[in-house]
Amino acid sequence: MTTATIAAHEAPENRTRVVAVQPVTQGRAIVSEWIKFSTLRSTWITLILSMVGTIGIGALASWGTNSRWSHMGPVEIAQFSAVSRSLFGVNLAQLAVGVLGVLIISGEYATGMIRATLSAVPKRLPVLWAKLTVFSSVMFVSSLIAAVIAFFLGQALLSSHGVGLGSPHAIRAIVGVALYLTVIGVLAMGIGFAVRSTAGGISAVFGLILVVPALGNALPSSWQPHVLPYLPSNAGSALFTLHGDPGSLGPWTGFLVMCIWAAAAVAAGGLLLMRRDA
Amino acid sequence: MKHMIQAQGLSKRYGEKLAVDGLTFTVQPGKVTGFLGPNGAGKSTTMRMIMGLDAPSAGSVTVNGKPYAEHARPLAEVGALLEAKAIHTSRSAYNHLRALAATHGISQHRVSEVVEMVGLRDVARKRAGGFSLGMGQRLGIASALLGDPATVILDEPVNGLDPEGVRWVRDLLRSWAAEGRTVFLSSHLMSEMAVTADHVIVVGQGRLIANMPIQELIGSASVDRVRVRTPDAARLREVLARPDVTVSSSQADVLDVHGMPVEQIGQLALDNAILLYELTPQLASLEEAYMDMTRDAVEYHASTPARDRSAA
Numbered sequence: 014m015t016t017a018t019i020a021a022h023e024a025p026e027n028r029t030r031v032v033a034v035q036p037v038t039q040g041r042a043i044v045s046e047w048i049k050f051s052t053l054r055s056t057w058i059t060l061i062l063s064m065v066g067t068i069g070i071g072a073l074a075s076w077g078t079n080s081r082w083s084h085m086g087p088v089e090i091a092q093f094s095a096v097s098r099s100l101f102g103v104n105l106a107q108l109a110v111g112v113l114g115v116l117i118i119s120g121e122y123a124t125g126m127i128r129a130t131l132s133a134v135p136k137r138l139p140v141l142w143a144k145l146t147v148f149s150s151v152m153f154v155s156s157l158i159a160a161v162i163a164f165f166l167g168q169a170l171l172s173s174h175g176v177g178l179g180s181p182h183a184i185r186a187i188v189g190v191a192l193y194l195t196v197i198g199v200l201a202m203g204i205g206f207a208v209r210s211t212a213g214g215i216s217a218v219f220g221l222i223l224v225v226p227a228l229g230n231a232l233p234s235s236w237q238p239h240v241l242p243y244l245p246s247n248a249g250s251a252l253f254t255l256h257g258d259p260g261s262l263g264p265w266t267g268f269l270v271m272c273i274w275a276a277a278a279v280a281a282g283g284l285l286l287m288r289r290d291a
Numbered sequence: 292m293k294h295m296i297q298a299q300g301l302s303k304r305y306g307e308k309l310a311v312d313g314l315t316f317t318v319q320p321g322k323v324t325g326f327l328g329p330n331g332a333g334k335s336t337t338m339r340m341i342m343g344l345d346a347p348s349a350g351s352v353t354v355n356g357k358p359y360a361e362h363a364r365p366l367a368e369v370g371a372l373l374e375a376k377a378i379h380t381s382r383s384a385y386n387h388l389r390a391l392a393a394t395h396g397i398s399q400h401r402v403s404e405v406v407e408m409v410g411l412r413d414v415a416r417k418r419a420g421g422f423s424l425g426m427g428q429r430l431g432i433a434s435a436l437l438g439d440p441a442t443v444i445l446d447e448p449v450n451g452l453d454p455e456g457v458r459w460v461r462d463l464l465r466s467w468a469a470e471g472r473t474v475f476l477s478s479h480l481m482s483e484m485a486v487t488a489d490h491v492i493v494v495g496q497g498r499l500i501a502n503m504p505i506q507e508l509i510g511s512a513s514v515d516r517v518r519v520r521t522p523d524a525a526r527l528r529e530v531l532a533r534p535d536v537t538v539s540s541s542q543a544d545v546l547d548v549h550g551m552p553v554e555q556i557g558q559l560a561l562d563n564a565i566l567l568y569e570l571t572p573q574l575a576s577l578e579e580a581y582m583d584m585t586r587d588a589v590e591y592h593a594s595t596p597a598r599d600r601s602a603a
Contacts (some may be wrong), residue, residue: 032439035469036363043394052386053379126379127386128344130432132371133394135343135360289347 014154022054042134042143047247050147053120056113060151063109064159065189071163072103076172094255096186099167100160103190103253107222107246110152114201115214117144118282122209131291141206141283152198157191182255185264192268196249197222200275206282222246242267245274295319295473296341296442301334303497310336312497313350323468325505326477329585334477334590335373340448342371354442365562366395369589372431372445373581380420384411385429387419392437405433424451432460442473449483461487474497481578485509489518495585505577510571511581517553519546520569521560530563531556544568 035041048055078085078098085093121127127206134140164187208214222245229241239259241247251267262270296318300353303311317325324333339345341352343360351358354369362368378387388402396427406415409429410557414422418428435443443464449457464487468474478484484505490506493501501508521527524546528538536550548556554570560567575583 019371026560032367032401033396033398034364034367035366037394043393045390048386048390048393049382052382052390055381077330077424120379124379125374125377126382126387127377128373129377129391131344132342132373133366133391134375135365165459183340290339 014122034289035158036135037136037139039139039142042139042144044095045133046140046143050117050151050241052189055116059109059113059116060155063113063194064158065105066105066109067100067102067156068166070105071099072102072166072170072217074101075099075167079173080172083088095167096164097253097255098166099171100165100186100190100253103160103193103250106156106159106194108219110156110194110198111201111218111222112215114148114198115205115211115218117148117202118205118210119209119214127291137286138283141170141279141286144202144219145279148202149195149199153191160187160190163190168274186255189268191272192247193252196271196275197246198246198269200205200271200278203233203275203278203280203282207278207285229268245271245272248274296352296354296444297340298337298350298352301337302349302354303333303340303345306513307445309445310497311340311347314494314499315350316492316499316502318442318473318492319462319490320473321466321468321471322489323474323487325426325484325491326475326494327481327484327491327581328494328500330493331496334494335446336440337472337494338373338444338475338477341444342373344373356410364438366391366394366397368438369442369444370438371443372428372435372448374431374446376419376422376427376431377434378419378430380428381418382412382556383416384419384433385415387430388434388437396436401437407435408435408436412440425453425456427457428452428493428502432463439511440472443467443475445474445476447478449478449480450474473515481576481581493581493584500584508584509575509577509580512575512583513553514545515550516573517548517556518569518573519548519556519560519567519573520544521565521567522533523545523565526563527560529563530559530565536554547573 058161067217075095075098078093118127121130130140131137164183200221201214203215204217204221208217226244226247229237229244232240242251242260242262248262249271251262252264253260261267296321298314298316301311301314302309310331314337316331326335326337332461337346337352340347340361341354355361355362359365359369361462374482378384382390385402387407388405389399391396392402406412409432411426411429411433414426421426422430428448432445432448434444446466449460450462452460463477464474468489476487478482478487488505491503491505492499493508508561519527522546524526524540527546528540531538531546531548531551533551538549539547542545553570557567557570560570
């Protein structure tokens with residue numbers, strides 16, 4: 014009996030490992046998050062929805078403008094940018110991207126998956142970086158593809174009114190749309206990590222990119238120039254808006270301001286991820 | 292001495308409520324340790340703290356010498372089944388396991404192996420949201436097995452399993468312990484615990500009530516029940532009648548006597564010339580021993596606030 018007990022106690026030290034197990038690394042966490050991302054049908058549906066939004070609405074807006082061209086007044090024509098019009102769909106696409114950014118983490122909390130995730134990667138922060146890497150890469154590539162398609166569709170529909178890669182800032186606007194949607198996604202994911210619930214997260218994202226700018230218009234007009242251009246969606250859209258309001262930020266300044274918003278959301282999400290019980 | 296779970300003054304407070312209150316215990320390798328206690332006694336919270344999911348309010352808990360989160364290969368140290376369906380409902384079981392395996396560079400081969408092992412091969416490609424409770428448990432056990440861990444923690448593992456599944460889990464746990472792994476499980480099913488566990492840790496209202504070999508726990512329970520078989524049951528019943536003695540009967544010639552020592556029953560039978568075929572002191576079941584113990588815990592706790600006040 015004594016011998017048996019001792020043998021049993023010593024066994025774990027000598028137990029030969031038949032299963033090869035490597036240490037957890039940031040790279041392995043990224044592979045894991047990619048598997049998670051790519052094996053949910055809802056991910057792909059939302060992603061395709063955002064691309065259809067960019068392409069479809071852009072084409073629709075371009076077609077509508079073309080058929081209406083002869084009725085447009087001189088002021089309207091002066092403010093018209095064929096490039097912006099063909100990329101108009103970004104306004105719809107950002108909603109799908111915002112939802113996806115929240116869902117990527119809130120879905121784990123809703124289903125209990127988060128406990129499996131954090132048991133496998135108990136240091137936690139690598140999970141956030143991995144999700145960020147996977148999601149922002151996918152967002153950038155898919156948005157860029159959608160923006161390029163939307164641009165060329167728009168060009169076909171508006172060719173007589175000045176769209177072409179050579180037209181001023183066309184490249185910046187196309188890449189800008191992809192960057193804008195990517196950062197909206199990152200912002201949404203940061204909020205998702207902080208809020209944890211799907212409904213709460215989506216409300217917060219939509220509130221920040223849609224409702225707050227609208228409410229901002231109710232501010233005293235002397236305040237508006239100091240507030241409105243710095244809201245994330247207003248600041249970021251400077252990147253692809255070619256005839257912006259006089260008060261809006263420059264394209265790269267605007268983008269930087271938007272990135273600061275996203276970084277703040279990710280920092281808050283990361284801090285809460287480390288602090289709270291799962 | 293390295294492969295074990297060690298809790299030291301482990302406490303968890305949720306607002307006003309102290310869910311886990313200064314637990315100190317060690318779970319040793321090479322045996323199955325049962326974790327018993329009424330609902331809300333703090334068992335699940337304790338297990339979540341072991342896994343680093345909840346942070347202790349005070350005290351500490353280590354697995355194999357370190358806090359769980361500090362291990363380089365956590366899944367090789369501890370495999371845990373905490374709640375059934377800690378899984379995204381829209382993902383297939385196979386992809387779920389593949390994602391977990393990827394964090395530790397565990398091969399696809401091993402993923403297929405554990406799927407096979409828990410008997411989920413036929414449904415592994417289907418959405419896990421459609422799984423029954425029992426299938427969810429099997430998937431949870433599969434994910435606990437992925438990293439071939441030295442320590443296994445299971446919260447209510449047989450919950451929702453059919454009798455064949457219950458037996459399968461029992462054999463699995465016994466074989467892990469025999470291989471020298473540390474096996475720590477909670478269960479409400481006393482009969483199941485009695486045949487699976489070697490050692491039990493009993494908690495009540497967050498506090499440690501008992502930590503002893505299961506045989507000792509059963510032996511400690513005070514059941515003075517004696518089974519008597521006699522052809523003259525009616526007369527013996529009269530002879531034994533006392534205010535504090537209860538006699539019940541399940542068969543015509545069998546009496547169950549409570550409240551009288553076996554020696555006295557024998558003597559009374561002899562004095563009255565009653566023939567006995569059998570005179571057997573009965574052992575408590577684990578359930579009785581457990582009820583005995585947790586009842587004391589409730590009484591003990593009813594008096595604690597007063598003690599806390601006097602200390603303050």
